[in-house]
Each structure stands twice: as C-alpha cells, then as structure tokens.
Amino acid sequence: MIDIRTFMLVLAIGNIGFAMLMAGYARTAAASPALRVWAWAKLVQGCAHLLGWLRPDLPWIGVAVAANTFLIAGAASEAAAYCTFFGYARWRRVLYPCTALALLAMHGARFAHASPNTLVILMSMIIALYTAAMAAILLRPGAGHSMLQRLIGLNGLAFFAAMSLRAYSGIAHGHMAVFAPGAVQSITYLAGYLLMIVNGFGFLLLCKEEDDQQMARLATIDSLTGLVNRRAFFERTESARLLATRLRSPIALMMIDIDHFKRLNDRFGHATGDEALCLFAATAQQTLRDHDIMGRLGGEEFALVLPGTELEGAVLAAERLRGAVSAAHMSVSGGTYGMTVSIGVVVIDPNEHINSALARADHALYAAKSAGRDRVEVGQSRLRVVAG
Known part of the structure; x- marks a missing residue:
C-alpha cells in the first residue's frame, strides 16, 4: 500500500x-x-x-x-x-x-x-x-x-x-x-x-x-469585416480553382466595389465608412452559400468566388447580392444612408491564372461604374481578351 x-x-x-x-x-x-x-x-x-x-x-x-x-x-x-x-x-x-x-x-x-x-x-x-x-x-x-x-x-x-x-x-x-x-x-x-x-x-x-x-x-481573417483577407482569399481561390479543373466544374468570380465610398468617408468620417464596410460584409454573407469564398482585397474592394456556378447562375447571384445591399440601410447623422455596389462577373476558364480572371472581372467592374453604378456587368471571355 x-x-x-x-x-x-x-x-x-x-x-x-x-x-x-x-x-x-x-x-x-x-x-x-x-x-x-x-x-x-x-x-x-x-x-x-x-x-x-x-x-x-x-x-x-x-x-x-x-x-x-x-x-x-x-x-x-x-x-x-x-x-x-x-x-x-x-x-x-x-x-x-x-x-x-x-x-x-x-x-x-x-x-x-x-x-x-x-x-x-x-x-x-x-x-x-x-x-x-x-x-x-x-x-x-x-x-x-x-x-x-x-x-x-x-x-x-x-x-x-x-x-x-x-x-x-x-x-x-x-x-x-x-x-x-x-x-x-x-x-x-x-x-x-x-x-x-x-x-x-x-x-x-x-x-x-x-x-x-x-x-x-x-x-x-480581415479584422474589420470578418471576411477572409487578401492572402487567404488567393490561397482558397487557387485551391477551389484546381479542384474545379480536376472535376471539370465551372467556377465564377466577382469583383465588387462599394459605390461612392470616398464620398461617404469624407462626409461622415472613417468610423462611418468602417460601419458601411461591416454592413456590406454582413449583408453579403447572408446571401452566400457555405462553400462560396468572399474576401476583402483592400479598401472598399471585395472579391467573391462561386464554385460550381456557371455564368448565368453567377449573374443571378450578383443581382441578388446587389439588391440585398441596396435594401440595407445604416444610420448616419441626420438620417439613414443606403449603399449600392457595382459588380463585375466572369467565369474562370480552365487553367487560367487567378490574376488574369481578376483582371477581367475588374474590367467588368469598371464598365459597371462607367455605366452609372449600382449594376452588374459581365466581363469579356478570356479568348476575346487574348484575341484583342
């Protein structure tokens, strides 16, 4: 014992x-x-x-x-x-x-x-x-x-x-x-x-x-919005792209920008701008599927990857997101403020590098802003870009 x-x-x-x-x-x-x-x-x-x-x-x-x-x-x-x-x-x-x-x-x-x-x-x-x-x-x-x-x-x-x-x-x-x-x-x-x-x-x-x-x-994770940050977005997107290539499955990409964000910052201050970014992120997450990948690339620019989604489905998802953001309002001094977003949509081609797809989506985003903002534009296909 x-x-x-x-x-x-x-x-x-x-x-x-x-x-x-x-x-x-x-x-x-x-x-x-x-x-x-x-x-x-x-x-x-x-x-x-x-x-x-x-x-x-x-x-x-x-x-x-x-x-x-x-x-x-x-x-x-x-x-x-x-x-x-x-x-x-x-x-x-x-x-x-x-x-x-x-x-x-x-x-x-x-x-x-x-x-x-x-x-x-x-x-x-x-x-x-x-x-x-x-x-x-x-x-x-x-x-x-x-x-x-x-x-x-x-x-x-x-x-x-x-x-x-x-x-x-x-x-x-x-x-x-x-x-x-x-x-x-x-x-x-x-x-x-x-x-x-x-x-x-x-x-x-x-x-x-x-x-x-x-x-x-x-x-x-981006500390402000809770979305994945730029580095993590590229890593996860590359993994999703490689998987889509192996499965011969489509994969869509969006570039998203909050309209007149600088004006909002200048008028109401950076704290209000941060609140707008958080409101956008929360609204966007409510429209996403579990396997979608959304990241903050910097400032008011965001990117969204939709695995298993053709161009038509991606455009519908972009319109749904645009409508949800337009319906969301935040309180500011003297009233409420409604945000809008411009979105560029492309489908990532097999074996296309993510930077190339982002460039095409960014061109589409610029076209949406040039056409009046608060809209969705589809980017050119990769073949047309190369041929041009």
Whole structure:
C-alpha cells in the first residue's frame, strides 16, 4: 500500500508546480482568463494538500478547516476555469451557491462532531460531484471534441469513479479516514495523481491549442469585416480553382466595389465608412452559400468566388447580392444612408491564372461604374481578351 501522507505531499508539490508553470505561460502569451483561473485553482489545491500533509504535526481544528476549505474552493475554481474556457455565460449562478452549500455542509458536519468516516464520505462525494461536472463539460453531447479534450474528460470520469468508490467504501464498511491505508485509498490517490498530471498538462495544451487557432484566424481573417483577407482569399481561390479543373466544374468570380465610398468617408468620417464596410460584409454573407469564398482585397474592394456556378447562375447571384445591399440601410447623422455596389462577373476558364480572371472581372467592374453604378456587368471571355 502507498503511504498516504507522502502521496499528499507529492500532490501538493505537483499542483503548486503546475500553478507556477501556468502563471509563467500566462505572462508570455495572450492568455485567456480561464488559464489564470486554472492557475489559481492549482495553487489553492496545492495549499489544501500541503495543509493536509501538515495535519498530523499540527492537530488544530483550524488546519483541518482550512484544508477542507481550500480543497473545495480549488475544485470549484477548476470547474470555473472550464466554464470560462468553454464560454458558459451563467456558470456563477450555479457554481457559487453549490460551493457555499458544500462548504456549509462540510464545516457543519465537522463542528457537529461528525466521525472521521462521515467527513471522508462527505468530502469524497463533494469532490466526486465537482469532477463529474467538469467531465460533463468536456464530454457534453453535440460538441466537437478533440482527442485531447476527450482524454481529459475520460480521466475526470475515472477520478469520479475512484472518489465514488471511496465514498461507498466508507458507507459500506464505516472505517474510512484520511490517512487510513487500504486498497481503496491507494486507488483514490493514484487516480488523483493521474488527474493532476493529465489535467494539468491537458488544460495547458487546450489553451495553447486555442491560442494557435486564434493566431491562424488573425492570419487569414480581415479584422474589420470578418471576411477572409487578401492572402487567404488567393490561397482558397487557387485551391477551389484546381479542384474545379480536376472535376471539370465551372467556377465564377466577382469583383465588387462599394459605390461612392470616398464620398461617404469624407462626409461622415472613417468610423462611418468602417460601419458601411461591416454592413456590406454582413449583408453579403447572408446571401452566400457555405462553400462560396468572399474576401476583402483592400479598401472598399471585395472579391467573391462561386464554385460550381456557371455564368448565368453567377449573374443571378450578383443581382441578388446587389439588391440585398441596396435594401440595407445604416444610420448616419441626420438620417439613414443606403449603399449600392457595382459588380463585375466572369467565369474562370480552365487553367487560367487567378490574376488574369481578376483582371477581367475588374474590367467588368469598371464598365459597371462607367455605366452609372449600382449594376452588374459581365466581363469579356478570356479568348476575346487574348484575341484583342
């Protein structure tokens, strides 16, 4: 059998070490609030185990009360970190009252002179419930789980089973105590050690994974409109073009420009201009299919690729987009402002470079502006451009 007191010291050092590791990571990265909460949770849990290790040498009731308080607060903080990480908005309404109730039950039982066996059963049940809640968050139905997330969740379920077994053993046999040796105690502390290692590194990797995804989004998304930026647009369009060539499927391209955008900026200011760009992007996204590719090339110029679309379908889509933008209005000083767009449409020929197709669409866009704006023009075919 393992030495429970020594194992408690190992858990204390491990949790405090993880708290220091996460605090260091938080200082060198744009850490989420969840990571900071998690670091505090590990620190509090480490202090709880350290106080538990000291209890035989400091047999004061205050040490036991502090150890139990820190252990429950640490478990609650860990649950709070998961709720924060996964974006739960109202977790405080549930977690705070439950934690207060758990503390009241634990300390009430102690000051009512409950037996050590009863106190162990009660604490085991409290920690088991917190662990079950965290596992439920990680493994909730309907959410896309990464392998890392599933591993952490299953590890939490294993610890929940160990704590439940500990509580059951105390109820069934009536001789459970904090430092009492036995197979159930050994299983519980080994499961706790595994939980500390897997969840400690796991949560750190989850935060790193989220940071990497955020960096990838920043590298590909226009921060103002939420559309893909110029570089990402060219990369995705080239992939779509190559796929269309292999499948011998049509692929259409639009160049889109907001009419009189400079006049809008000069009259109402750049903040209003930014609002107009955002309104256009939001309106356009409502008319797109999931696999369409729309990007902001710069300023008020946008491009849209429609895979699997012939010229006739592309013109209909362009007219639908033009009408939706015309119907959208935004508030400006003194009233409302209605935008219009001019659109040039072409079909990308097989093996045509994207720059060539963009040039043809841009010529069509210029023709739409020259013809009075707020209209759709079809670009010349590639053969006519080359022949000319």
